[in-house]
Amino acid sequence: MRLSKIKLTGFKSFVDATTLSFPSHRVGIVGPNGCGKSNIIDAVRWVMGESSAKHLRGAAMTDVIFNGSHTRKPVEQAIIELVFAEVNIPQYPPNADIAVKRQLSRDGQSVYFINGVRCRRKDITDLFLGTGLGPRSYAIIEQGMISRLIEAKPEELRILLEEAAGIAKYKERRKETEQR
Numbered sequence: 001m002r003l004s005k006i007k008l009t010g011f012k013s014f015v016d017a018t019t020l021s022f023p024s025h026r027v028g029i030v031g032p033n034g035c036g037k038s039n040i041i042d043a044v045r046w047v048m049g050e051s052s053a054k055h056l057r058g059a060a061m062t063d064v065i066f067n068g069s070h071t072r073k074p075v076e077q078a079i080i081e082l083v084f085a086e087v088n089i090p091q092y093p094p095n096a097d098i099a100v101k102r103q104l105s106r107d108g109q110s111v112y113f114i115n116g117v118r119c120r121r122k123d124i125t126d127l128f129l130g131t132g133l134g135p136r137s138y139a140i141i142e143q144g145m146i147s148r149l150i151e152a153k154p155e156e157l158r159i160l161l162e163e164a165a166g167i168a169k170y171k172e173r174r175k176e177t178e179q180r
Protein backbone atom coordinates (compact mmCIF):
# COMPACT_ATOMS: atom_id res chain seq x y z
CA MET A 1 0.00 0.00 0.00
CA ARG A 2 1.29 3.46 -0.77
CA LEU A 3 -0.01 6.99 -0.53
CA SER A 4 -0.44 8.16 -4.13
CA LYS A 5 -2.26 11.48 -3.79
CA ILE A 6 -3.18 14.15 -1.27
CA LYS A 7 -5.90 16.62 -2.20
CA LEU A 8 -6.15 19.58 0.15
CA THR A 9 -8.55 22.54 0.27
CA GLY A 10 -8.62 25.14 3.05
CA PHE A 11 -6.20 23.15 5.24
CA LYS A 12 -3.62 25.33 7.05
CA SER A 13 -1.60 27.19 4.38
CA PHE A 14 -3.22 25.27 1.49
CA VAL A 15 -6.17 27.59 0.90
CA ASP A 16 -6.87 26.75 -2.76
CA ALA A 17 -7.55 23.22 -3.92
CA THR A 18 -4.14 21.58 -4.30
CA THR A 19 -3.33 18.06 -5.43
CA LEU A 20 0.03 16.53 -4.55
CA SER A 21 0.83 13.38 -6.51
CA PHE A 22 3.38 10.85 -5.31
CA PRO A 23 4.14 8.77 -8.39
CA SER A 24 6.89 6.60 -6.90
CA HIS A 25 7.75 4.85 -3.68
CA ARG A 26 10.27 7.49 -2.64
CA VAL A 27 9.40 11.17 -2.58
CA GLY A 28 11.16 14.13 -1.00
CA ILE A 29 9.46 17.39 -0.15
CA VAL A 30 11.79 20.36 0.01
CA GLY A 31 11.26 24.08 0.40
CA PRO A 32 12.10 27.14 2.49
CA ASN A 33 11.10 27.43 6.16
CA GLY A 34 7.39 27.98 6.60
CA CYS A 35 6.41 26.91 3.07
CA GLY A 36 4.12 24.11 4.35
CA LYS A 37 6.20 20.90 4.39
CA SER A 38 5.14 19.88 7.89
CA ASN A 39 1.55 20.90 7.10
CA ILE A 40 1.51 18.04 4.57
CA ILE A 41 2.38 15.50 7.28
CA ASP A 42 -0.22 17.12 9.55
CA ALA A 43 -2.70 16.61 6.70
CA VAL A 44 -2.02 12.86 6.55
CA ARG A 45 -2.37 12.52 10.30
CA TRP A 46 -5.52 14.60 10.36
CA VAL A 47 -7.35 12.46 7.80
CA MET A 48 -6.30 9.30 9.66
CA GLY A 49 -8.41 10.62 12.54
CA GLU A 50 -6.03 12.64 14.70
CA SER A 51 -8.21 14.21 17.37
CA SER A 52 -5.59 16.16 19.30
CA ALA A 53 -5.06 19.73 18.07
CA LYS A 54 -1.72 19.76 19.90
CA HIS A 55 -0.42 16.92 17.75
CA LEU A 56 -1.30 19.05 14.73
CA ARG A 57 0.61 21.99 16.22
CA GLY A 58 -2.51 24.02 17.01
CA ALA A 59 -4.53 25.03 20.07
CA ALA A 60 -8.01 24.06 18.82
CA MET A 61 -8.99 21.58 16.11
CA THR A 62 -10.47 24.38 13.96
CA ASP A 63 -6.95 25.90 13.79
CA VAL A 64 -6.32 23.56 10.86
CA ILE A 65 -8.79 25.59 8.76
CA PHE A 66 -7.08 28.34 6.70
CA ASN A 67 -7.37 31.41 8.92
CA GLY A 68 -6.66 34.18 6.41
CA SER A 69 -3.64 36.13 5.24
CA HIS A 70 -2.89 39.72 4.14
CA THR A 71 -4.67 39.10 0.88
CA ARG A 72 -7.16 36.32 1.60
CA LYS A 73 -10.13 35.95 3.93
CA PRO A 74 -10.38 32.90 6.22
CA VAL A 75 -12.34 30.00 4.77
CA GLU A 76 -15.21 28.03 6.30
CA GLN A 77 -13.94 24.50 6.00
CA ALA A 78 -10.93 22.25 5.50
CA ILE A 79 -11.19 19.20 3.25
CA ILE A 80 -8.52 16.61 2.63
CA GLU A 81 -8.63 13.43 0.64
CA LEU A 82 -5.86 10.83 0.70
CA VAL A 83 -5.70 8.30 -2.11
CA PHE A 84 -3.93 5.03 -1.39
CA ALA A 85 -2.83 2.77 -4.24
CA GLU A 86 -1.94 -0.92 -4.27
CA VAL A 87 -4.05 -1.52 -1.18
CA ASN A 88 -4.25 -5.12 -0.02
CA ILE A 89 -6.86 -5.18 2.72
CA PRO A 90 -9.21 -8.20 2.93
CA GLN A 91 -12.52 -6.36 2.29
CA TYR A 92 -11.28 -4.71 -0.95
CA PRO A 93 -10.22 -6.20 -4.29
CA PRO A 94 -6.45 -6.84 -4.57
CA ASN A 95 -4.42 -3.74 -5.44
CA ALA A 96 -7.47 -1.48 -5.10
CA ASP A 97 -7.31 2.31 -4.81
CA ILE A 98 -8.95 3.65 -1.65
CA ALA A 99 -9.88 7.30 -1.08
CA VAL A 100 -10.21 8.46 2.52
CA LYS A 101 -11.59 11.93 3.17
CA ARG A 102 -12.15 14.20 6.17
CA GLN A 103 -14.01 17.48 6.21
CA LEU A 104 -14.16 19.97 9.09
CA SER A 105 -16.26 23.11 9.35
CA ARG A 106 -15.84 26.09 11.71
CA ASP A 107 -18.58 24.78 14.01
CA GLY A 108 -16.19 21.91 14.82
CA GLN A 109 -18.15 19.25 12.93
CA SER A 110 -15.92 16.57 11.35
CA VAL A 111 -17.18 14.15 8.72
CA TYR A 112 -15.33 11.20 7.22
CA PHE A 113 -15.71 9.29 3.95
CA ILE A 114 -14.26 6.11 2.47
CA ASN A 115 -14.55 6.02 -1.33
CA GLY A 116 -17.15 8.78 -1.17
CA VAL A 117 -19.38 6.98 1.33
CA ARG A 118 -19.91 8.68 4.70
CA CYS A 119 -18.42 6.68 7.57
CA ARG A 120 -17.30 6.99 11.19
CA ARG A 121 -13.82 7.96 12.33
CA LYS A 122 -13.56 4.44 13.68
CA ASP A 123 -14.13 2.94 10.21
CA ILE A 124 -11.03 4.76 9.03
CA THR A 125 -8.85 3.76 11.98
CA ASP A 126 -10.14 0.16 11.62
CA LEU A 127 -9.27 0.14 7.93
CA PHE A 128 -5.64 0.92 8.66
CA LEU A 129 -5.22 -1.09 11.88
CA GLY A 130 -2.22 -3.35 11.50
CA THR A 131 -0.87 -1.52 8.44
CA GLY A 132 1.35 0.83 10.42
CA LEU A 133 -0.71 3.83 9.41
CA GLY A 134 -2.90 5.81 11.77
CA PRO A 135 -2.85 9.14 13.57
CA ARG A 136 -0.12 8.07 16.03
CA SER A 137 1.41 5.08 14.33
CA TYR A 138 5.04 4.34 13.66
CA ALA A 139 4.59 5.11 9.94
CA ILE A 140 5.12 8.77 10.77
CA ILE A 141 8.40 9.42 12.55
CA GLU A 142 8.42 12.98 13.74
CA GLN A 143 11.03 15.12 15.43
CA GLY A 144 11.76 13.86 18.92
CA MET A 145 10.09 10.46 18.38
CA ILE A 146 13.32 8.46 18.42
CA SER A 147 14.36 9.88 21.78
CA ARG A 148 10.82 9.31 23.10
CA LEU A 149 11.08 5.66 22.01
CA ILE A 150 14.43 5.22 23.73
CA GLU A 151 12.97 6.62 26.93
CA ALA A 152 9.56 4.92 26.58
CA LYS A 153 8.12 2.79 29.37
CA PRO A 154 7.86 -0.94 28.53
CA GLU A 155 4.02 -0.67 28.19
CA GLU A 156 4.33 2.18 25.64
CA LEU A 157 6.94 0.28 23.66
CA ARG A 158 4.77 -2.80 23.66
CA ILE A 159 1.87 -0.92 21.99
CA LEU A 160 4.14 0.06 19.09
CA LEU A 161 5.65 -3.41 18.77
CA GLU A 162 2.20 -5.02 18.74
CA GLU A 163 1.07 -2.68 15.98
CA ALA A 164 4.25 -3.43 13.97
CA ALA A 165 3.78 -7.17 14.43
CA GLY A 166 0.15 -6.94 13.27
CA ILE A 167 -1.25 -8.09 16.62
CA ALA A 168 -2.91 -4.79 17.52
CA LYS A 169 -5.91 -5.31 15.23
CA TYR A 170 -6.73 -8.70 16.81
CA LYS A 171 -6.47 -7.24 20.31
CA GLU A 172 -8.74 -4.36 19.30
CA ARG A 173 -11.32 -6.79 17.86
CA ARG A 174 -11.20 -8.96 20.98
CA LYS A 175 -11.76 -5.87 23.13
CA GLU A 176 -14.79 -4.93 21.00
CA THR A 177 -16.24 -8.45 21.23
CA GLU A 178 -15.78 -8.51 25.00
CA GLN A 179 -17.60 -5.18 25.32
CA ARG A 180 -20.67 -6.41 23.40
Ligand code: ATP
Residues within 6 Å of the ligand: 011, 012, 013, 031, 032, 033, 034, 035, 036, 037, 038, 039, 040, 063, 064, 065, 066, 067, 068
Ligand atom coordinates in the same frame (compact mmCIF):
# COMPACT_ATOMS: atom_id res chain seq x y z
P1 ATP B 1 10.12 24.41 8.47
O1 ATP B 1 11.11 24.21 7.37
O2 ATP B 1 10.45 25.60 9.31
O3 ATP B 1 9.84 23.17 9.27
P2 ATP B 1 7.62 23.99 7.05
O4 ATP B 1 7.79 23.99 5.55
O5 ATP B 1 7.48 22.66 7.71
O6 ATP B 1 8.75 24.87 7.73
P3 ATP B 1 4.97 24.45 8.03
O7 ATP B 1 5.13 24.37 9.49
O8 ATP B 1 4.41 23.27 7.31
O9 ATP B 1 6.35 24.88 7.36
O10 ATP B 1 4.05 25.67 7.62
C1 ATP B 1 3.95 26.80 8.42
C2 ATP B 1 3.09 27.82 7.70
O11 ATP B 1 1.73 27.40 7.68
C3 ATP B 1 3.18 29.15 8.44
O12 ATP B 1 3.43 30.16 7.47
C4 ATP B 1 1.79 29.30 9.02
O13 ATP B 1 1.38 30.63 9.04
C5 ATP B 1 0.94 28.51 8.02
N1 ATP B 1 -0.30 28.07 8.65
C6 ATP B 1 -0.46 27.16 9.65
N2 ATP B 1 -1.75 27.05 10.00
C7 ATP B 1 -2.42 27.91 9.19
C8 ATP B 1 -3.79 28.29 9.07
N3 ATP B 1 -4.76 27.72 9.82
N4 ATP B 1 -4.11 29.22 8.14
C9 ATP B 1 -3.17 29.78 7.37
N5 ATP B 1 -1.86 29.49 7.43
C10 ATP B 1 -1.49 28.57 8.33
Ligand code: MG
Residues within 6 Å of the ligand: 037, 038, 039
Ligand atom coordinates in the same frame (compact mmCIF):
# COMPACT_ATOMS: atom_id res chain seq x y z
MG1 MG C 1 8.52 21.74 9.30
